[in-house]
Amino acid sequence: xxxxxxxxxxxxxxxxxxxxxxxxxxxxxxxxxxxxxxxxxxxxxxxxxxxxxxxxxxxxxxxxxxxxxxxxxxxxxxxxxxxxxxxxxxxxxxxxxxxxxxxxxxxxxxxxxxxxxxxxxxxxxxxxxxxxxxxxxxxxxxxxxxxxxxxxxxxxxxxxxxxxxxxxxxxxxxxxxxxxxxxxxxxxxxxxxxxxxxxxxxxxxxxxxxxxxxxxxxxxx
Amino acid sequence: xxxxxxxxxxxxxxxxxxxxxxxxxxxxxxxxxxxxxxxxxxxxxxxxxxxxxxxxxxxxxxxxxxxxxxxxxxxxxxxxxxxxxxxxxxxxxxxxxxxxxxxxxxxxxxxxxxxxxxxxxxxxxxxxxxxxxxxxxxxxxxxxxxxxxxxxxxxxxxxxxxxxxxxxxxxxxxxxxxxxxxxxxxxxxxxxxxxxxxxxxxxxxxxxxxxxxxxxxxxxxxxxxxxxxxxxxxxxxxxxxxxx
Numbered sequence: 001x002x003x004x005x006x007x008x009x010x011x012x013x014x015x016x017x018x019x020x021x022x023x024x025x026x027x028x029x030x031x032x033x034x035x036x037x038x039x040x041x042x043x044x045x046x047x048x049x050x051x052x053x054x055x056x057x058x059x060x061x062x063x064x065x066x067x068x069x070x071x072x073x074x075x076x077x078x079x080x081x082x083x084x085x086x087x088x089x090x091x092x093x094x095x096x097x098x099x100x101x102x103x104x105x106x107x108x109x110x111x112x113x114x115x116x117x118x119x120x121x122x123x124x125x126x127x128x129x130x131x132x133x134x135x136x137x138x139x140x141x142x143x144x145x146x147x148x149x150x151x152x153x154x155x156x157x158x159x160x161x162x163x164x165x166x167x168x169x170x171x172x173x174x175x176x177x178x179x180x181x182x183x184x185x186x187x188x189x190x191x192x193x194x195x196x197x198x199x200x201x202x203x204x205x206x207x208x209x210x211x212x213x214x215x216x217x218x219x220x221x
Numbered sequence: 222x223x224x225x226x227x228x229x230x231x232x233x234x235x236x237x238x239x240x241x242x243x244x245x246x247x248x249x250x251x252x253x254x255x256x257x258x259x260x261x262x263x264x265x266x267x268x269x270x271x272x273x274x275x276x277x278x279x280x281x282x283x284x285x286x287x288x289x290x291x292x293x294x295x296x297x298x299x300x301x302x303x304x305x306x307x308x309x310x311x312x313x314x315x316x317x318x319x320x321x322x323x324x325x326x327x328x329x330x331x332x333x334x335x336x337x338x339x340x341x342x343x344x345x346x347x348x349x350x351x352x353x354x355x356x357x358x359x360x361x362x363x364x365x366x367x368x369x370x371x372x373x374x375x376x377x378x379x380x381x382x383x384x385x386x387x388x389x390x391x392x393x394x395x396x397x398x399x400x401x402x403x404x405x406x407x408x409x410x411x412x413x414x415x416x417x418x419x420x421x422x423x424x425x426x427x428x429x430x431x432x433x434x435x436x437x438x439x440x441x442x443x444x445x446x447x448x449x450x451x452x453x454x455x456x457x458x459x460x461x462x463x464x465x
Contacts, residue, residue, distance in 0.1 A: 125271050126308035130322035130374060131298025140321060144312050 003192050009183045016179030017200075023097060023175065024162045030101035031161070032154065035108025040138070042113055053109070060106035065099075066167050072099035073171045092171045104161055111153045115146035152216040159208050163201060176200070222247045222378055222409050223268060228277035230263065230433075237263050238274065239433045245378070250410045252420040252441075255430035256458060261413045262305075264430070265380050268411070269300040282377055298326050301371030301379040305387050307363040309355035315342065315366055316351040319373045327374065334373070341369040345399050361392030365399055372403075379403065381412040415462060421445060429455045 041053035060068070076095040080088040119142050127137030147154075166177040174182070177197050184193025223245040230238040237260050245251050253261045266272040268279055270286050270293045278287040284296055309318050319338035323329045342348045345365040347358075355363055364384055371379060381400065385393045397419050404410055404423035414420070420427055420441065427444040429437035429451075437444065437455045448456055 120306075120308075122304060122306055122308045123310070125266075126302075126304060126310070128271060128294070129269055129297055129300070129302035129304075130370070131294050131326040132322065133294045136325060140325060141310055145310075148312060 001192055002189060003196065005187050005189060006192065006196055009180075009187075009193075012183060013176060013179050013197075016174055016176040019093070019174065020162070020165050020176040023093070023100065023165045023168065024158065026097055027100035027104055027161050027165070028154075028158045030097070031104030031108045032112075034101055034105035036112050036143070038105055038109035039112035039116060042109065043116060057106045057109050060103050065103055065164055066170060068103045069096055069099045069167055069170060072096070072102070092168070092173045096168045096171060096173060100161065100165070104157070107157055108154065111150050111157060112146065115150035115153075116142060118149055119145050148219060151219060152212050155208070155212045155215070159205050159212070162208075163205060166201075222249075222282060223411065224280045225264070225268070226278050226280075228264070228267060228274050228279060230260075230267065230272070230274040230276075237433050238267070240277070241430075241433075241435050242277075243428060243435060243438050245409060245411055247409050248407050249425045250404045250408075250412070250423050251426045251428060252424040253411065253413045253428045253430060254415055254417075254420070254458070254462075255436075258432075259430040260433040261430045262382050265382050265411060265413050268380055269297045269302055271297075271302075294326070298322070298374060299377050301374060301376030303364070303367050303371055303379070303381045303384045305383040307355070307360070307367045307387075309363055309367055309370070311355050314352050314354055315347070315358070318355065318366060319370050322370070323373050338369075338373060341372055342366070344372075345369045346395075359392060360388045361395045364388065364392075364396045368396075368399055368403070378409040378411065381410065381414065383413050383415075385414065385416060417445075417462060429458065431455075431458075 038053045038056060041049045044050055073092060073095045076090055076098055077088070080090060123141055123145070124137055127141040132140065165175060168175050169178040180193045180197040181190065184190040225241055225243050228238055228241045229236065241264055253265065255261050263272055267274050268281065278285055281296060281300060284291055310321070313321060316335060316338050319341060320331065320334040323334040324331050339348060339351060342351055345368060347362055347365055350358060350362065355366070358366065384400070385396050388396065393416070397416060400412070400419065401423050424441045426439065427437070427441055428435055431454050436452050443450065448459060451459070
């Protein structure tokens with residue numbers, strides 16, 4: 001085992017890590033936003049809307065993420081061409097991000113839905129009794145409380161996404177893992193680089209996970 | 222002010238309200254009592270459309286609830302409501318609880334709303350608690366905040382749904398004192414409560430409900446004075462709760 005070439009490759013791997021982090025943060029933000037919308041649809045009294053959202057969640061929870069990434073990689077340029085009528089290059093990053101948002105939204109939807117349902121019904125009544133519209137009572141009263149309750153779960157899911165972003169190697173994106181792997185291959189020491197990559201994922205995920213536990217205790221008070 | 226006309230309501234096959242008819246005039250304090258499950262809470266929640274009803278109509282200040290064109294949020298903004306379990310917003314400070322609806326619903330100026338909020342807190346005896354959160358207050362204090370929150374909207378009528386039944390006995394009076402004061406200032410009120418002392422002190426009329434029907438609806442003096450003229454069911458009920 002010879003780990004000595006690794007320091008030289010750190011700048012390149014940092015580039016890869018930036019892509020990984022960017023993908024994670026944007027994926028979580030988009031996923032939570034879209035997931036919240038799905039949760040509101042699932043909880044709506046409109047059977048059709050609730051049915052569509054439920055179907056969406058069931059589909060995306062039943063297929064592998066890798067498949068979604070590849071599908072979107074192939075489908076997004078095609079769909080855009082169909083809409084705009086011209087070739088619209090989007091690049092692997094955008095199509096992967098779309099895939100993550102669509103996929104994660106299904107999971108975030110369930111977390112948000114459980115969060116909303118955990119708020120006592122009386123809170124909705126109180127908000128309504130003060131003259132708030134449905135939108136206002138959600139935005140000002142229900143969602144702020146629900147998000148506070150589900151922050152630990154949302155963060156836990158984000159840590160999973162942080163690890164899952166490594167699947168972008170399948171469409172050739174140079175994220176942290178893919179960069180480490182290719183550098184190791186080039187130098188001829190793939191094992192050392194993969195061990196190093198694993199260590200980095202572990203340290204970040206574990207530290208984040210501990211942070212979430214700590215937060216959970218504080219929020220529980 | 223409030224006119225309830227032959228209101229009936231069902232949960233599935235079960236009828237919770239049957240042909241309820243009564244009125245509340247401006248400045249009146251009407252106490253609604255009756256055994257649990259008699260429909261009194263349901264009836265009061267129908268008045269600001271928190272509960273739908275299937276037959277009859279309710280008009281608040283001339284605005285019909287059965288009319289599908291009625292803007293319900295706008296109507297509710299004019300009707301104050303106090304709940305059994307307070308339902309303060311736990312993620313907001315006390316003063317924010319008092320200002321959120323005036324600012325967001327009525328579009329009032331934030332500084333004015335805060336000033337008015339402090340006035341109301343002083344009125345219910347809690348001016349030092351403005352920056353606390355609901356969880357830091359006792360039940361009685363929370364309920365007084367809830368009353369202040371409803372008053373912050375300058376309601377034309379106040380509805381109380383068993384405001385003291387979730388409280389420790391020693392906190393009941395501090396809430397009732399605020400309600401008595403409010404009644405004496407001329408606020409139109411409809412209160413679901415078992416506090417007969419409160420009813421005797423400030424009620425203009427008492428309504429007795431059983432099994433979804435309004436059985437008695439009469440002036441306070443005759444309700445408490447001439448009990449032999451009351452229905453058998455009301456007599457039984459009164460005998461039980463007036464015993465002690």
